[in-house]
Amino acid sequence: MSTLTFDIANALAGLLVLVSFLMLYQVRLPAVLDMLALHAGVLAAAVAWQAHVQGVPELYVTAAITLGFKAVAIPMALRRIIRRLGIHREIEVISGIGPTMLAGIGLVALSLEVMLPVTAHVDPVTREDIALALSVVLLGLLMMVTRRNAVSQVAAFLSLENGIDLAAAAARGMPLVVEISIAFSVLIAFLVIGVFLFRIRERFDTVDVRALDQFRGERR
Amino acid sequence: MSLLLLALLAKLAAAVAGALRARRPDGWGIVYGMSLGAAVLAALGALLAAPGAVVLPLGLPWIGVHLRLDALAAFFLLVVNLGAAAASLFALDDARHETAPERVLPFYPAFLAGLDLVVLADDALTFLFAWELMSLASWALVIAHHRESGNLRAGLVYLLMAGLSALALLFAFGLLAGTGGHYTFAAMRAAPPAGAAAGIALMLALFGAGAKAGIVPLHAWLPLAHPAAPSHVSALMSGVMTKVALYAFIRIGFDLLGATPWWSAVVLLALGGATAVLGILYALMQGDLKRLLAYSTVENIGIICIGLGLAMAFRSAGYAAGAALALTAALLHVFNHAMMKSLLFFGAGTVLHATGLREMDGLGGLLHRMPRTGFAVLVGCAAIAALPPLNGFVSEWLTLQAIMLRPDLPQWGLKVMIPTDGALLALAAALAGACFVKLFGVSFLGRARSAATATAADPGRLAQSAMLGLAMLCLLAGVLPGALIDLIAPVTNALLGARMPTQLAQPWLTLIPVAAARSSYNGLLIFAFIAAATWLTVRAVHRFASHDLRRAPAWDCGFPDLPAAAQYGGDSFAQPLRRVFAAPLFGARETVELPPPGSVAPARIEKHLPDPLWEILYAPVGSLVLRLADVMNRLQFLTIRRYLAFVFIALVALLLAIALWQ
Numbered sequence: 001m002s003t004l005t006f007d008i009a010n011a012l013a014g015l016l017v018l019v020s021f022l023m024l025y026q027v028r029l030p031a032v033l034d035m036l037a038l039h040a041g042v043l044a045a046a047v048a049w050q051a052h053v054q055g056v057p058e059l060y061v062t063a064a065i066t067l068g069f070k071a072v073a074i075p076m077a078l079r080r081i082i083r084r085l086g087i088h089r090e091i092e093v094i095s096g097i098g099p100t101m102l103a104g105i106g107l108v109a110l111s112l113e114v115m116l117p118v119t120a121h122v123d124p125v126t127r128e129d130i131a132l133a134l135s136v137v138l139l140g141l142l143m144m145v146t147r148r149n150a151v152s153q154v155a156a157f158l159s160l161e162n163g164i165d166l167a168a169a170a171a172r173g174m175p176l177v178v179e180i181s182i183a184f185s186v187l188i189a190f191l192v193i194g195v196f197l198f199r200i201r202e203r204f205d206t207v208d209v210r211a212l213d214q215f216r217g218e219r220r
Numbered sequence: 221m222s223l224l225l226l227a228l229l230a231k232l233a234a235a236v237a238g239a240l241r242a243r244r245p246d247g248w249g250i251v252y253g254m255s256l257g258a259a260v261l262a263a264l265g266a267l268l269a270a271p272g273a274v275v276l277p278l279g280l281p282w283i284g285v286h287l288r289l290d291a292l293a294a295f296f297l298l299v300v301n302l303g304a305a306a307a308s309l310f311a312l313d314d315a316r317h318e319t320a321p322e323r324v325l326p327f328y329p330a331f332l333a334g335l336d337l338v339v340l341a342d343d344a345l346t347f348l349f350a351w352e353l354m355s356l357a358s359w360a361l362v363i364a365h366h367r368e369s370g371n372l373r374a375g376l377v378y379l380l381m382a383g384l385s386a387l388a389l390l391f392a393f394g395l396l397a398g399t400g401g402h403y404t405f406a407a408m409r410a411a412p413p414a415g416a417a418a419g420i421a422l423m424l425a426l427f428g429a430g431a432k433a434g435i436v437p438l439h440a441w442l443p444l445a446h447p448a449a450p451s452h453v454s455a456l457m458s459g460v461m462t463k464v465a466l467y468a469f470i471r472i473g474f475d476l477l478g479a480t481p482w483w484s485a486v487v488l489l490a491l492g493g494a495t496a497v498l499g500i501l502y503a504l505m506q507g508d509l510k511r512l513l514a515y516s517t518v519e520n521i522g523i524i525c526i527g528l529g530l531a532m533a534f535r536s537a538g539y540a541a542g543a544a545l546a547l548t549a550a551l552l553h554v555f556n557h558a559m560m561k562s563l564l565f566f567g568a569g570t571v572l573h574a575t576g577l578r579e580m581d582g583l584g585g586l587l588h589r590m591p592r593t594g595f596a597v598l599v600g601c602a603a604i605a606a607l608p609p610l611n612g613f614v615s616e617w618l619t620l621q622a623i624m625l626r627p628d629l630p631q632w633g634l635k636v637m638i639p640t641d642g643a644l645l646a647l648a649a650a651l652a653g654a655c656f657v658k659l660f661g662v663s664f665l666g667r668a669r670s671a672a673t674a675t676a677a678d679p680g681r682l683a684q685s686a687m688l689g690l691a692m693l694c695l696l697a698g699v700l701p702g703a704l705i706d707l708i709a710p711v712t713n714a715l716l717g718a719r720m721p722t723q724l725a726q727p728w729l730t731l732i733p734v735a736a737a738r739s740s741y742n743g744l745l746i747f748a749f750i751a752a753a754t755w756l757t758v759r760a761v762h763r764f765a766s767h768d769l770r771r772a773p774a775w776d777c778g779f780p781d782l783p784a785a786a787q788y789g790g791d792s793f794a795q796p797l798r799r800v801f802a803a804p805l806f807g808a809r810e811t812v813e814l815p816p817p818g819s820v821a822p823a824r825i826e827k828h829l830p831d832p833l834w835e836i837l838y839a840p841v842g843s844l845v846l847r848l849a850d851v852m853n854r855l856q857f858l859t860i861r862r863y864l865a866f867v868f869i870a871l872v873a874l875l876l877a878i879a880l881w882q
Binding site for chain 1: 865868875878879882
């Protein structure tokens with residue numbers, strides 16, 4: 001394998017991590033969704049490159065699904081939702097962007113530290129990709145934990161799922177049927193979450209998840 | 221071996237029959253009859269069957285069920301099945317009174333089968349399965365009368381302790397099996413753990429067996445659970461199950477583990493001494509007949525533990541003959557206590573059914589109403605109070621002989637502990653004397669303290685024969701202990717490579733622990749002397765005094781019609797001992813309330829007998845568990861973000877652990 005293919009695969013995966021970081025500090029919801037679309041786009045590119053490198057045509061289908069669903073359809077639908085909810089101009093209050101970014105850097109370091117020794121014997125493309133995919137997953141989790149708005153939590157969840165996709169594509173030989181079923185489950189999750197967002201909104205006049213906690217009668 | 225398997229099968233069949241026919245009027249007859257037959261069969265098998273092993277194709281497919289009969293198993297099987305046969309015979313009469321047969325009949329034979337199977341098991345899985353069968357079946361019997369107050373709590377405490385004990389044994393076997401994971405006892409014996417692992421395994425076995433046997437401070441469940449069960453089951457639990465628990469310890473400590481470190485003997489000796497003295501002190505303070513007997517079981521377990529500790533100490537010092545003497549004394553006491561405690565529990569059960577009372581302060585004068593029960597209980601009391609020529613004396617005397625051997629042991633711990641245990645054993649024996657004088661005196665002598673007591677009567681013939689048979693065994697084992705000691709010799713030979721001198725070959729059936737020059741005891745001679753002296757005294761009294769007998773009002777200090785409640789009672793009897801021992805040890809207090817001058821209100825005296833062990837050991841653990849549960853409960857009401865954060869933090873922590881560990 002030439003260094004160029006390796007470099008490109010690495011760069012795309014690194015880019016995905018970078019976009020995860022970008023998403024982490026967006027405070028406006030439309031910006032978060034833009035980043036989500038960008039995230040999925042980069043993922044589609046990374047998967048397509050993997051298809052080319054590995055010579056597996058099914059991965060092109062995966063890339064196409066990713067591009068169509070995650071980069072275009074879902075962000076558009078979410079954008080419609082926030083417009084209909086009237087929260088597209090809201091600024092989300094996030095406490096401590098600086099520490100969050102630092103924690104994210106720590107997570108990336110941790111996942112590299114964990115993954116690189118474990119995957120010592122596999123080929124370098126897979127190795128780097130899996131390490132970076134774990135970083136994307138951890139960053140998505142971190143964002144889910146730090147956000148209060150349900151829409152940005154959904155976006156974080158989807159970016160987390162992108163990380164899993166990247167790992168699967170890099171691990172050589174994820175069957176197409178698995179990819180399609182994952183795509184469908186994401187779609188269904190999206191539908192369910194969308195419905196829930198409206199229901200929450202109807203009841204509580206907000207999509208801030210703190211309202212749910214208050215409804216349950218908790219102190220925290 | 222096939223005889224034993226047949227008996228085991230018969231017990232399981234009886235359990236099924238009990239489940240099917242519990243509500244029929246003939247159900248109890250079938251179940252107890254079958255149990256009696258099976259127990260007799262198994263006792264015969266234990267006596268006659270040649271040692272052997274068998275692997276049954278049951279249980280886990282690649283392990284099977286290993287059963288093995290060796291000398292140790294045969295001895296314990298004999299004890300278990302003699303007790304079981306007596307209990308079944310007793311129950312054939314006693315079970316008529318059972319109000320909830322469907323809660324007793326299925327579990328009783330299963331309990332017997334569990335006891336047998338523990339002793340016969342030859343691999344860890346079978347052993348633990350049988351152990352749990354024994355625990356759960358007896359738990360079901362403890363809560364058979366679940367509507368009586370306190371029984372459910374007793375059941376819960378029992379279940380917790382039984383679970384802990386099984387857990388400890390599980391870990392002990394895990395250590396014994398080592399990394400190879402060979403669960404048969406033969407494999408464990410071939411490759412015993414070394415160093416710290418051996419010590420930990422032994423302590424775990426001591427905890428596991430001790431929690432079941434009732435070694436202080438793990439005894440708390442015993443006086444709750446044993447009295448709660450129906451009387452014949454109490455007899456089995458107290459007389460037999462505690463011994464089977466000690467069997468587990470002997471099997472691990474003397475058989476499976478090779479050499480044991482000397483400090484384990486110190487631990488065992490210290491626990492044994494404390495158990496003996498505290499157990500009998502608690503027993504002295506009790507007013508409840510069955511609870512007194514249960515606490516006395518704790519004492520006797522302590523005595524056996526002293527014997528086992530001595531055997532362990534002598535073995536680690538390489539003094540095989542002394543170890544054989546100590547182990548023989550312990551095993552002899554196992555047999556003796558199983559017989560006399562069963563007898564006493566049968567007596568208590570008979571009294572309970574005849575009068576409906578367990579509190580001794582309601583009894584009194586029963587000797588006139590129930591002469592045969594009274595006689596049997598008297599023999600049992602004399603035996604357990606270690607009076608010659610009965611069997612309790614022989615085993616305690618042998619234990620003391622072992623203590624007095626005192627070879628040159630290099631370890632300071634043993635140098636201090638062995639004489640201390642001698643003193644504690646002597647103290648326990650003396651207190652036991654007082655305790656059983658109290659039991660017999662308050663319940664069977666004097667005047668009836670309640671109407672129910674005044675109309676009590678002896679039980680049916682079968683129950684009587686169970687009690688008198690056991691009394692006979694107590695006497696025989698006391699007069700001819702040599703036969704039993706020779707029966708135990710193969711056990712000590714197998715475990716320690718030494719044995720006591722052959723007793724039946726001695727002139728005049730004298731009992732000789734080590735050598736005739738040092739000490740000897742002849743039960744037959746003492747029995748003959750006591751019998752002759754009694755006969756002469758009775759003759760003399762009748763000859764010179766009986767026809768001079770004149771019945772007249774006693775000197776009554778000016779109170780002619782004293783109520784029966786004004787007799788010397790159990791609490792009055794125990795008061796001096798309570799003041800001397802229980803006040804400093806348990807913090808017992810008495811408060812006296814005198815009415816003001818001119819008032820006609822009665823004066824009151826109240827005694828408080830707290831249990832410091834419960835307060836120091838069990839209560840903090842209980843409250844800690846509750847507090848932890850309280851803290852954990854908060855986890856149920858967190859926000860979604862916090863749950864996510866938990867998942868996240870857990871994931872990061874695990875990844876960090878991997879990163880650091882690599």
